[in-house]
Amino acid sequence: MTDHTVKKNPASIPHSIWPAEALRRAEKEAADSLGLTLYELMLRAGDAAFSVARAAYPQAHHWLILCGHGNNGGDGYVVARRAVAAGIHVTLLALESDKPLPEEAARARDAWLEAAGTLHAADILWPEGVDLIVDGLLGTGLHSAPRERVSNLITHANHHPAPVLALDIPSGLMAQTGTAPGAVIHADHTVTFIGLKPGLLTGKARDVVGRLHHNALGLEGWLAGQTTAITRFDASQLPEWFPPRRPTSHKGDHGRLVIIGGDHGTAGAIRMTGEAALRAGAGLVRILTRSENITPIVTARPELMVHALTPQALDDSLEWADVVVIGPGLGQTPWGKQALQKVEQFRKPMLWDADALNLLAINPDKRHNRILTPHPGEAARLLNCSVAEIESDRLHSAQRLVKRYGGVAVLKGAGTVVASETGWLGIVDAGNAGMASGGMGDVLSGIIGALLGQKLALYDAACAGCTAHGAAADHLASRYGTRGMLATDLFDTLRRVVNPDVIDLKND
Incomplete structure (x- = not known):
C-alpha cells in the first residue's frame, strides 16, 4: 500500500511541465532530431524504470509485471527482460486485444519472448510470493475510465500487499488533468519519462503517484531548448x-x-x-x-x-x-x-x-x-x-x-x-x-x-x-x-x- 507521508521530490524533477498532447508530439520530434528511433527511447525508458525499481526494492525477487496493449506495455516488456537478466523471477501478465500492438511495443514483446519470457493471460490467478508489482497497463493517452478487465487488474494491484511501481503515470490517472474517472493505480513510485505531465502534480495525483522520479531518456539537451506553457514551482x-x-x-x-x-x-x-x-x-x-x-x-x-x-x-x-x-x-x-x-x-x-x-x-x-x-x-x-x-x-x-x-x-x-x-x-x-x-x-x-x-x-x-x-x-x-x-x-x-x-x- 502507498505510504502517504511527506516526500521531497528528487532534485532531478524538472520545473518545465508539458501539456500531455504537446509532449506526445514532442517525443517523436525530439527523437528524430537526435537520430533516435522510438524503439530506442522505449529501451531507455525500460532501463530507467528497472534501475529505479532495483534501487527502491533491492530485496524484491519476484516481480509481477502488468503489460497493457500499448507503448506503456512495451515499457513493461523491457523492464521484464532486464529483470530476468538480473536473476529476478518475473511473472508477466499481458492484456489481449483484437488490434495489433504498436510497432515499438511489438518489438519489445518479441524481444521478451526471444529471451525465453512467457506471456500469461491477464485473468490468471496471481502467484504467491510476488514482492513487487510493475504497472505498465495504461499510459498518458487515457481519456475515459479504464475498461472492466483493466479496472479489475488495477483493483487487484491496489489490494495486494506488494508495493507498486508505475511506468510513466499510474494507470487510470489522466496525464493532463490529474483526474481519475475510474479505477486508478495507487503507486509507491512513479517513473515518468521525457517531460513532466501536469496530471502528475495536481488533482488526484498526490494520492496515487507516490514518490515521483523523472528520466529525460537522453533528450535533456533538446528539451532545454523548448518553451513550455506550464511551470512547476517548489522550495528550490x-x-x-x-x-x-x-x-x-x-x-x-x-x-x-x-x-x-x-x-x-x-x-x-x-x-x-x-x-x-x-x-x-x-x-x-x-x-x-x-x-x-x-x-x-x-x-x-x-x-x-x-x-x-x-x-x-x-x-x-x-x-x-x-x-x-x-x-x-x-x-x-x-x-x-x-x-x-x-x-x-x-x-x-x-x-x-x-x-x-x-x-x-x-x-x-x-x-x-x-x-x-x-x-x-x-x-x-x-x-x-x-x-x-x-x-x-x-x-x-x-x-x-x-x-x-x-x-x-x-x-x-x-x-x-x-x-x-x-x-x-x-x-x-x-x-x-x-x-x-x-x-x-x-x-x-x-x-x-x-x-x-x-x-x-x-x-x-x-x-x-x-x-x-x-x-x-x-x-x-x-x-x-x-x-x-x-x-x-x-x-x-x-x-x-x-x-x-x-x-x-x-x-x-
Missing part, C-alpha cells in the same frame, strides 16, 4: 524570490498593507492574515475590523496596527496603503459589502479571498490589479458550476477564472494552480495534507499580500507566496507529521523559508 526556487535585503532598507521599503475583515466571531481569521503578512516580511500592516476585535488582536500581536472599520478609517487606509487584502472573516452582511464596494475602486495591487470571493460571485467584475485565491467551492461559485467540474480540470478552471475576472487566480488544493490573464500557468509542488485545517487560507492571503507590498508582480507574488506557504508546512511535517498541524504553527517556519540566504532548510 525560493532564493529567486527572496534575495537578501539591502542593509539600509527600512519598513517603508517593504510595503504598507491594509487587511480588511474579521466580522463578529472571526477575529482569528484576520489576526492570522495580519501576522502571516508580518512573518513574510511586510513593512507595516494595518487591520480594519470590528471594534471588539481590536484588543484581542493587539494583545496577541502588538506589531499589528488595528482599527475599527469605519467609512473614514477605510478612506484613510486606502489612501495610505500600497496593497489591500480583503476577505478573511469579512462575512456577507452590509458591513462587509460596503467595505468591498469601496475597495473595488482601489487601483493598486489587491488580493480578494473568502467572503470577498463569495460577494464577487454575486456581482462579477473584471480587474487587472487583483489576485483571487479561491478554494474549489469558491471557484465553483465564481464560475457558476459544480465543484466536480472545477476539479475535473483544475488548470482549465484557473484559466477560466482569469478570463472571467482578470488579474491572477490561485486555485487552491493539492497541487495549487496559479494562472494569469497574460497566459502564465504554474503548479505549486509544495505542501501536504497537514494543511487541511482551518485558517491555512487566511495565512496564505497574508503571505501573498506581503509579497505584493515588497514589489513582486501579481503572478510572482502568487507563485512565491503559495510556494513559501507549502514549504513552511513541509518543514513542519518533516519534523512532527501532518496530523494536528495548525495554521499558526507555520509562522516560525515561514520566517525561515522567506530567508533562504541565511537558513538551510535541509540541515536545519
Whole structure:
C-alpha cells in the first residue's frame, strides 16, 4: 500500500511541465532530431524504470509485471527482460486485444519472448510470493475510465500487499488533468519519462503517484531548448524570490498593507492574515475590523496596527496603503459589502479571498490589479458550476477564472494552480495534507499580500507566496507529521523559508 507521508521530490524533477498532447508530439520530434528511433527511447525508458525499481526494492525477487496493449506495455516488456537478466523471477501478465500492438511495443514483446519470457493471460490467478508489482497497463493517452478487465487488474494491484511501481503515470490517472474517472493505480513510485505531465502534480495525483522520479531518456539537451506553457514551482526556487535585503532598507521599503475583515466571531481569521503578512516580511500592516476585535488582536500581536472599520478609517487606509487584502472573516452582511464596494475602486495591487470571493460571485467584475485565491467551492461559485467540474480540470478552471475576472487566480488544493490573464500557468509542488485545517487560507492571503507590498508582480507574488506557504508546512511535517498541524504553527517556519540566504532548510 502507498505510504502517504511527506516526500521531497528528487532534485532531478524538472520545473518545465508539458501539456500531455504537446509532449506526445514532442517525443517523436525530439527523437528524430537526435537520430533516435522510438524503439530506442522505449529501451531507455525500460532501463530507467528497472534501475529505479532495483534501487527502491533491492530485496524484491519476484516481480509481477502488468503489460497493457500499448507503448506503456512495451515499457513493461523491457523492464521484464532486464529483470530476468538480473536473476529476478518475473511473472508477466499481458492484456489481449483484437488490434495489433504498436510497432515499438511489438518489438519489445518479441524481444521478451526471444529471451525465453512467457506471456500469461491477464485473468490468471496471481502467484504467491510476488514482492513487487510493475504497472505498465495504461499510459498518458487515457481519456475515459479504464475498461472492466483493466479496472479489475488495477483493483487487484491496489489490494495486494506488494508495493507498486508505475511506468510513466499510474494507470487510470489522466496525464493532463490529474483526474481519475475510474479505477486508478495507487503507486509507491512513479517513473515518468521525457517531460513532466501536469496530471502528475495536481488533482488526484498526490494520492496515487507516490514518490515521483523523472528520466529525460537522453533528450535533456533538446528539451532545454523548448518553451513550455506550464511551470512547476517548489522550495528550490525560493532564493529567486527572496534575495537578501539591502542593509539600509527600512519598513517603508517593504510595503504598507491594509487587511480588511474579521466580522463578529472571526477575529482569528484576520489576526492570522495580519501576522502571516508580518512573518513574510511586510513593512507595516494595518487591520480594519470590528471594534471588539481590536484588543484581542493587539494583545496577541502588538506589531499589528488595528482599527475599527469605519467609512473614514477605510478612506484613510486606502489612501495610505500600497496593497489591500480583503476577505478573511469579512462575512456577507452590509458591513462587509460596503467595505468591498469601496475597495473595488482601489487601483493598486489587491488580493480578494473568502467572503470577498463569495460577494464577487454575486456581482462579477473584471480587474487587472487583483489576485483571487479561491478554494474549489469558491471557484465553483465564481464560475457558476459544480465543484466536480472545477476539479475535473483544475488548470482549465484557473484559466477560466482569469478570463472571467482578470488579474491572477490561485486555485487552491493539492497541487495549487496559479494562472494569469497574460497566459502564465504554474503548479505549486509544495505542501501536504497537514494543511487541511482551518485558517491555512487566511495565512496564505497574508503571505501573498506581503509579497505584493515588497514589489513582486501579481503572478510572482502568487507563485512565491503559495510556494513559501507549502514549504513552511513541509518543514513542519518533516519534523512532527501532518496530523494536528495548525495554521499558526507555520509562522516560525515561514520566517525561515522567506530567508533562504541565511537558513538551510535541509540541515536545519
